[in-house]
Amino acid sequence: MKRLGTSLATVLLAVGLGTGLAGCGGDDGGSGDGDTANEPIQITFEGGDVTPKGERVDVSTGTVTFEITADEPGGVHVHSSPEQEFDFEAGTNTYEVTIDTPGLVEVESHDPEVVIVQLQVQ
Ligand SMILES: [Cu+2]
Incomplete structure (x- = not known):
């Protein structure tokens, strides 16, 4: 037995x-880590309103690009680990952040106080 x-x-x-x-x-x-290029994420700030509003977007770890069109300067928080934030100018400009840790990362504006997109980082 x-x-x-x-x-x-x-x-x-x-x-x-x-x-x-x-x-x-x-x-x-x-593809290896970071090889996959993420599509730029379009964000619009206009008249105190933000688009999109909490939409979930799938991205790969690595560089995440935001193409921001704004009628006035402002700031964006990226609730990754560690947390990141950047200021944007009025007009249309492109900003990049690097996210190395998979998970759900909220991208927020604090003025107005809204979640712009939720990055599903894989
Ligand atoms: Cu925040």
Whole structure:
């Protein structure tokens, strides 16, 4: 009985390892960290209003670009870890932040107090 149990465990272990190796090989075909360019995220500040309003956007870890069109200067908070913030100018300008940690990251304006987008970082 004991001998049978041991050999069964050995077979299961071998199968498990084989599956694991196949999985690794498959992953190598994908893109590495930071290789995937994220589409710029468009944000508009106009007349005290912000667009979008809390929309969820899928992004990859690495550089996230915001294209901000604003009628007056302001600031944006990126609730990543660590937290980041940047000021933007009036007009249309592009700003970049780097997010290395996967998770849900809220991008907020504090004036007006709104969540602009939620980045689903993968
Ligand atoms: Cu904030």
